[in-house]
């Protein structure tokens with residue numbers, strides 16, 4: 001039976017969190033100010049009178065930066081989507097780590113089993129990894 005904090009259990013928890021992820025998008029939000037181009041507009045006279053702020057989502061794709069306009073009403077949702085994307089990257093990194101440790105633990109368990117007697121090997125093969133009592137059955 002795996003310990004509560006074993007790599008195999010952590011891996012399972014991470015997979016559950018991955019499955020529960022919401023909308024996500026990569027990139028970062030930046031504010032920009034623009035000149036409209038009309039010669040009579042105040043923005044033509046001074047940078048302080050530029051129009052804005054406008055929200056843009058920028059994202060590096062290869063060597064180029066892709067930019068998309070984000071309506072002000074969608075800024076909050078976009079922030080949440082960006083945070084969710086960062087969470088995905090974090091979860092993936094943790095999943096790779098936990099899975100790597102779980103794989104290594106399996107190798108070491110197999111090596112330990114092969115070093116014991118034939119009887120012990122047979123017993124461990126029959127008991128497998130399932131505990132005698134179901135984990136979600138009430139304790140008392």
Ligand SMILES: [Zn+2]
Nearest residue numbers: 035036041043
């Ligand atoms: Zn203008």
